[in-house]
Amino acid sequence: MRTLIKDTVEKIDQEVEIKGWVRLKREHGKIVFFDIEDRSALIQTVIFSKNDNFEKAKNIKPEEAVYIKGIVHARPENAVNPKLITGKVELEIEDIEVIxxxxxxxxxMGGIDLKLExxxxxxxxxxxxxxxxxxxxxxxxxxxxxxxxxAAEKLDATEIFVPTIAAGASEGGADVFSVNYYGHHAYMIQSPQLYKQMMVGILERVFTISKAYRAEPSVTTRHLSEVTMMxxxxxxxxxxxxxLDAVEFVGSSIVKNVTEKHKNIFEKLNIEMPLIPNSIPRLKLREAQEIITKRTGRDLSKEMDLNPEDEKEICAWAREEHKSDFVTITHYPTKKRAFYTYPDPENPEYSLSYDLLFRGAEILSGSKRINDYEKLLEVMKQRNVNPKNFGMYLMAFKYGMPPEGGFSFGLERLTMKILELDNIRKAVLFPRDMERIDERLSQLNPKAEK
Amino acid sequence: MRTLIKDTVEKIDQEVEIKGWVRLKREHGKIVFFDIEDRSALIQTVIFSKNDNFEKAKNIKPEEAVYIKGIVHARPENAVNPKLITGKVELEIEDIEVIxxxxxxxxxMGGIDLKLExxxxxxxxxxxxxxxxxxxxxxxxxxxxxxxxxAAEKLDATEIFVPTIAAGASEGGADVFSVNYYGHHAYMIQSPQLYKQMMVGILERVFTISKAYRAEPSVTTRHLSEVTMMxxxxxxxxxxxxxLDAVEFVGSSIVKNVTEKHKNIFEKLNIEMPLIPNSIPRLKLREAQEIITKRTGRDLSKEMDLNPEDEKEICAWAREEHKSDFVTITHYPTKKRAFYTYPDPENPEYSLSYDLLFRGAEILSGSKRINDYEKLLEVMKQRNVNPKNFGMYLMAFKYGMPPEGGFSFGLERLTMKILELDNIRKAVLFPRDMERIDERLSQLNPKAEK
Incomplete structure (x- = not known):
């Protein structure tokens, strides 16, 4: 009967059976130590040369999966390791098998850090x-x-599952993966945007976690070909x-709850707990730019967006002035946002759009949407989006679409940001990019006939 | 300030503002009734001809999204509608606006049933x-x-996000969608199988909800081109x-909790609550076939699988003999299952595989897996699976993969089964099949050059 490693501390002086991986092996002549880890915890185990299984144990390799039978001993007071859940015990191996x-x-693979390129x-x-x-x-x-x-459920939203193969390219045509769909042209979606919009006409409030695909031919620290959108x-x-209330609620709840739940990991990484004020500062893009100009002297009056340096600067301001690691920027120029973005009635050059910035970078983007069918057709024409490929989307706006809006996170981008990783590929189990599908493309199948 | 419709019952004799959709409109000369629904509930509203906004109200169409200001009245005892959350009240409209x-x-679209082909x-x-x-x-x-x-979290499993673009076709090559991946051949995954296996070598217990794609050129009531796998x-x-314990726990927990939570929906649909015994009956395929032969006289001794009729029969047996809507069938022939399936050491012609059947059909499938690298290479060769396209998968088995196994549900199939729908397309918001991506393919873009 297997004992989870975290539960060994309750079994001092008892015989237990554990299963796990060898994380570290240290040989000291007549003693061999193994650090063994399962999903619950890590424990130090030891075998002495007097044991009949000592030679077998010496052949065991790091990262092998093993079964161990042994006795849990309390460690002497001065040998307790406070960093381990099991730091008060040690397991003396009676038998060990590779499974x-x-x-x-x-x-x-040993050591605290994994220093690999x-x-x-x-x-x-x-x-x-x-x-x-x-x-x-x-x-x-x-x-x-x-x-x-x-957080989405607290907003009373219902989870939906949207398709990822579509007939039209939702956010413009260039950077899209095409699929041969039973002899027809089809595309992998660039975002679940259009489907979630259709669904608020039906369920009023929805959320989805969905894949999205971008065939961007660029190799940077921030681009992936396949991402997970929330x-x-x-x-x-x-x-x-x-x-804005909804955006800030969801964004700050995630960051707050995740950092609290995994405090130990953030401590190990020397990452500070986030500053989350009761009220997150909100600025129009132009206001944010003015603040940045005051602080840096840079003239941004002709810039239509914040560049990465600007985002860092305005986050520094929010931290200094509002003790906040978040800042919400609104009213981006209408023509810089997607066709469905609602222009500000007071000044239609700017839109009812927003980004939520966290510690120097945007983690979330959204807007109020155009919910009037005729207006939507009009902007699609202006932007050269072919309504023929968006028939089902447009239908949703023909039959009672209320005023609506929403927002979107990239799961990998948020993971990267919250953990302060230097490359988004580190925030994906098996990243897809221009050079790689698990293995490097150059080592895989031959070039496709285009 | 908007009041959710379900909360109107707490506001008798008060003025409220609600927002929702017109589900039904009935005109009776000097009175117009609207059934208005938001995400929380449905309420009957009424406007009288004496009201200045009566003419405006008469022009409002079914399914329009509206704003209403009005007074909540208690209904007389004999007019209470027990089927509605708001059955004790009625809203008298003062003003109504289309939004x-x-x-x-x-x-x-009115009426209890939607009788459409x-x-x-x-x-x-x-x-x-x-x-x-x-x-x-x-x-x-x-x-x-x-x-x-x-249920997966109760099993102590960690959620993972796996890629959907892969270099090789995991379950055989024919029915797979190909993607032009920066000029290289790539495929949409047929299941998250290989990635979840790789990940148990890392996190021990994992779960994922992932899309999977099958380019099966068949139009049946059970086939979809894009499915959601759990x-x-x-x-x-x-x-x-x-x-088997894990499979039955997850399968029966889902069915039990979903039917209890939505009892009202199942009552509306006249679907019985499921019979879930403490211990779900388990049969080897050959045992199940013998029972079916006894019950029907059909000779199944040469059949390698249960056909749909057999599945119904063995479920009837489980219901009669064990008061169970579930039955677990194990030990399918090794050669009928995927290459990674673990052969039964006692009789390698049969495998350590299983299906969970619910009310006449399989809702879940799984197996113990081969976890030995050399053995895996051997079966891949036997099955003509090219190891070159599975390098990252095989690597996981080179470095300490413990004995492992798992299982998989189709979200749409389970939805179909639990609701007794007659076509799987009804269990998908926007189904993808041979004939349709939202709109019919024949009405969409021209044929792709192959």
Missing amino acids: GKSETLPFD LPTLLDFRSLTLKHETQRDIFKIQASIAEEFRN DVEIAFVEKFEEL | GKSETLPFD LPTLLDFRSLTLKHETQRDIFKIQASIAEEFRN DVEIAFVEKFEEL
């Missing part, structure tokens, strides 16, 4: 993910998704501020 | 989804996903029975 063999590792980290992804630093990233990612859903859309919006 | 226009509906149901999907019968389906679907996650995988499996 999942490992070849010799191509590099050292990105290509190696990804070339050996099935192995490198085993390192604690990597597993931590994806525990955080799971929590981000969970807290996103919790989207919310709500209808019967009375005031623009209601959308 | 989301509707064209005249192409067909009648499937092509019409799908051709007008953005509209037909508004009908209560359709919305109910997707409320159930959201609950299925939620209860799946709850997958669990667990490592350090000691006995086959542990997997």
Whole structure:
């Protein structure tokens, strides 16, 4: 009967059976130590040369999956390791069996840090993910998704599952993956945007976690070909501020709850707990630019957006002036946003759009949407979007679409930002980019005939 | 300030503002009734000809989104409608405004049932989804996903996000959608199987909700080109029975919790609450076939699987003999299952595989997996699966993969089964099949050059 490693502390002086992976092996002549880890915790185990299984134990390799039978001993007071859940005990091995063999590792996986260059980290992804630093990233990612859903449910939104194969390219045609769909042209969606909009005409408030695909031919630290979007859309919006309230609630709830739940991981990484004020500062783009100009002297009067340097500066301002790691920027120029964005009635050059910035970068983007069918047709024409490919979308606006809006996070981008990773590929289990589908494209199948 | 419709019952004799859709409009000369629904409930509203806004109200169309200001009246005792949350009140309209226009509906959306042929149901999907019968389906679907996650979390599994673009076709090459990936051949995954297996070598227990794609050129009531898979995988499996316990726990928890939560919907649809015994009957395929032969006289000794008729029969047996709507069938022939399936050591012609059947059909499928790298290479060769396209998968088995197994549900199939729908397309918001991407393919873009 297996005992989870975290429960060994309750079984001092008892015989237990555990299963897990060998994270570290240290040989000291007549003693061998193994750090063994399962999903619950890590424990130090030891075997002495007097044991009949000592020679067998000496052959066991790091990262092998093992079964161990042994006795739990309390550690002497001065040998307690406060950093481990099991720091008060040690397991003396009676018997050990390999139940999942490992070849010799191509590099050292021991130690607190995994100092590998990105290509190696990804070339050996099935192995490198085993390192604690990597597993931590994806525990955080799971929590981000969970807290996103919790927050969306508190907004009374219903989860929906939207298609990822579509007939038209929602956000413009260039950077889209095409699929041969039973002999017809089809596309992988660039975002779940259009479907969540259609669905607020039906369920009023919806959320979805959906894949989105971008065939952007650029290799940067921030681009992925396949991303996970976390989207919310709500209808019967009375005031623009209601959308901002929803955005800030979801964004700050995720960050707050994830950092609290995984405090130990953030401490290990030396990442400060976030500053979240009761009221997150809100600025129109032009107001934000004026503040940045005052602080830096840079003239932004002709800029239509914030560049990465600007985003850092306005976040610094929010932190200094409002003790906030968040700041909401609204009213981006209408022509810089997607066709469905609602122009500000008071000044239609600007739109009822917003980004939520966290510690120097945008983590969420959204807007109020055009909900009038005729108006929507008009802007589609202006933007050269072919209504023929959006028949089902347009139909939703023909039959009673209330005022509505919403927002969208990239799960990987938020993971990257919250953990202060330097490359978005580190925030994806198996990243897809221009150069790689698990293995490097150059080592895979031959070029497709175009 | 908007009041949610369900809260109107607390505001008798008060003025309230509500927002919602017109579900039904009835004109009786000097009175017009509107049934108004928001995400919380439906309420009967009324306007009299003495009201200045009466003419305006008369022009309002079914399915329009409206704002209403009015007074909540208690209904007389004999006019209470026990079927409505708001059955004790009625709202007298003072003012009404259209906030989301509707064209005249192409067909009648009123009434309890939506009697439309499937092509019409799908051709007008953005509209037909508004009908209560359709919305109910997707409320159930959201609950299925939620209860799946709850059950997986109770198994201590971590949520993962797996890629959907892959270099090789996991379950054989024919029925796969190909993607032009920066000039290279790539495929949309046929299941998240391989990635969840890789991840149990890292996180021990994982679950995922992922899209999967099947380019099956067949139009049946059970085929979709794009499906939503709910997958669990667990490592350090000691006995086959542990997997069966996990399967039955997740399957029966979902069905139990969803039917309890939405009892009202199942009552409306006249669907009985499921019979879930403490211990779900388990049969080897050959045992199940013998029972079916005894009951029907059909000789199944040469059959390698249960056909739909057999599945119905064995479910009838489980209901009669064990008061169970579930039955678990194990030990399918090894060569009928995927390459990674673990052969039964006692008789390798049969495998450590299983299906969970519910009310006459399989809702879940899974197996123990081969976790030995050499053995896996061997079966891949036997099955003509090219290891070159599965390098990252195989790597996971080189470095300490413990004994493991798992299972997989189709979200749409389970929705269909639990609601006793006659076509799987009715269990998808926007189904993808050979003939349709929202609109019919024949009406869309020209044929792709192959």
